[in-house]
Amino acid sequence: MDWLTSLIWNDGKLFGIAWNFWKVIGWLGNLLFFSRFLVQWYHTEKRKQVVIPVAFWWLSLAGSFLLLVYALYKKDSVFVFAYAFTWIPYVRNLIIHRREANARLTCSACGLLATAGAHFCPECGLKLSYSESRS
Secondary structure: OHHHHHHHEEOOEEOOEOOOHHHHHHHHHHHHHHHHHHHHHHHHHHHOOOOOOHHHHHHHHHHHHHHHHHHHHHOOHHHHHHHHOOHHHHHHHHHHHHHHHHOOEEOOOOOOEEOOOOOEOOOOOOEOOHHHHOO
């Protein structure tokens, strides 16, 4: 059990890391960026099809931003370049998700929220129109 204790807390350092504000920012960025994998995996397993939920894009954006801030602090050009432009597809996917969510239609007969572009309610078969979703 001493090996485990020395692995976790050694020479006054948690996991052998000299912690400071910037180290916490870097690790928090890594944690957020990694957690998107767990979110995506969970949703895919739950639906039994590949799903990328909106939380995946928010975690990607937050994690990559914190990693970019940490890279700028460290003044590591390779690390900075690796995260300088990752936000572009994340923001774009969030915009697309918002537009798609706003374009969904609600069936006036059964109340089902149909996907954007649907012409008929998948639940009751009623023809959907733009006016009925905004009433």
